[in-house]
Amino acid sequence: MANQSGGCPSSAPGACRPGDTLYQEYGLHEGSWVALGQLCRGDGPPQAAQPQVTPADVARAFQRIPLPALRAKTQPADKTLINFDTIFYVEATPLHRTLTLLGQRVDLEITPATFRWVHGDGTTTETTTPGAAYPAKDVLYRYQQAHVTVQHHVEIVWTARWSLNGGPYQDVAGTVTTVGPDTPLQVAEATPALSGYGH
Secondary structure, eight states: OOOEEEEEEOOSOOOOOTTOEEEEEEEEETTEEEEEEEEEESOOSOOOOOOOOOHHHHHHHHHHSOOOOOOOEEESSSEEETTSOEEEEOOOOOEEEEEEETTEEEEEEEEEEEEEEEOSSSOEEEESSOOOSTTOOSSEEOOOOOSEEEEEEEEEEEEEEEEETTOOOEEOSSOEEEEOOOEEEEEEOOOOOOOOOOO
């Protein structure tokens, strides 16, 4: 009769890896079962679960990312007039940052969402646009007091979305606010000019 073989779990000690099962293999020889040896089968120890990156982990990381404190610009640049449309703008663009959290890749798309223009005379204006240089007039302000030098700046509120290991994006909880440096701006009074013909 041809040999046949089979196996069953054994409680005998062996050199299997943790998680594997030690089998005693038998073969059928001339009508009788004979032991052929032992073997280990299985996938070894279970793989450790990958740490889970949570939205809270990403929100905390977002708060720690250095973001630029941008300088507000005006036109006219150094000196303006009372009751004159002074243009305000800042060169703020979306940012991309890649982090590694718990051994996994996290991509962040960071967007300047709102802008608080501090004019330096006790007033502020809030917009959702960064403004632009002339000829655009997206963000304007008229100073009312002459013969002063104000210190103006812009405060930017940043929001973010995140993606885990190239997956879909979702919003990050919370915002980050940056405060730009003060910039001096002299406010003067327009001087009327008279013209005419002499006699």
